[in-house]
Amino acid sequence: MTEVRIINKSPHDLPQYQTEGSAGMDLRAWLPEPVVLQPMERRLIPTGLYMSLPRGYEAQVRPRSGLAIKRGLSMVNTPGTIDSDYRGEIMVAMINLSAEPQEITDGERIAQMVIARYEQIAWQAVETLDETVRGAGGFGHSGVK
Numbered sequence: 001m002t003e004v005r006i007i008n009k010s011p012h013d014l015p016q017y018q019t020e021g022s023a024g025m026d027l028r029a030w031l032p033e034p035v036v037l038q039p040m041e042r043r044l045i046p047t048g049l050y051m052s053l054p055r056g057y058e059a060q061v062r063p064r065s066g067l068a069i070k071r072g073l074s075m076v077n078t079p080g081t082i083d084s085d086y087r088g089e090i091m092v093a094m095i096n097l098s099a100e101p102q103e104i105t106d107g108e109r110i111a112q113m114v115i116a117r118y119e120q121i122a123w124q125a126v127e128t129l130d131e132t133v134r135g136a137g138g139f140g141h142s143g144v145k
Contacts (some may be wrong), residue, residue, distance in 0.1 A: 004052065004115070009089075010048025011106055014104040024062065024112035027092060031106040037096035040078050044091040053115070060114045061092060074100025075111060082089065082113075111117055 001044045008014055015025035029035075030048035037043060053059060059082035067073040076093040092111045104110060 002057070002115075004054070004057075005052040007050040008048060009050070010046070014111060015049070023115045024140055026064070026109040027061065027090065027111045027113050029092075029104050029106055029108045029110045031104065033068045034106070037073070037094060037102050038106065039096055039099055039101070041124070042093065042095045045094050045104060047090045047092065050087060051082075051092045052087065055080070055084050056117055056119070058082060058116055058118050059090075060116060060126075061090070062112050062114065064109060065113055071102050072096060072100075073099070073102055073104075079114075 006014060010028070010030035012028045012030065015027055017025055027047050027049070029045050035043060035045065051059070060079035061075065061082065062079045063074045069078045074095055074097055079116070080093060082090065090113075094104065094110060
């Protein structure tokens with residue numbers, strides 16, 4: 001298991017996996033008072049968390065499915081990427097996609113964070129690409145059944 005250094009300035013517990021098979025950990029809002037998001041309003045919600053990911057890792061911040069389906073709360077950039085050299089506070093770019101105002105309260109689970117490995121690549125400029133069965137077939141190319 002990879003260890004990640006983290007600072008928690010909030011009074012809330014550190015993010016944790018809720019089940020043995022969980023890929024993501026819930027992030028909680030750290031707010032001095034509730035925030036009301038109007039329909040289609042966007043706002044950065046602080047978490048009070050700061051971390052130092054090892055090189056070769058990223059954190060992906062994603063919407064919580066329950067908030068999305070039940071209240072219309074999602075994220076503007078999904079997934080949001082936190083690079084290994086970022087040292088600022090983890091913030092969640094929330095948006096209210098519902099037709100009613102939505103209140104976010106301190107300690108509420110507002111997003112989930114998945115830690116993933118990645119590799120950087122080097123481009124190799126070429127004139128042609130290898131052939132595949134799919135070829136240039138794009139959106140919907142593989143059918144609906």
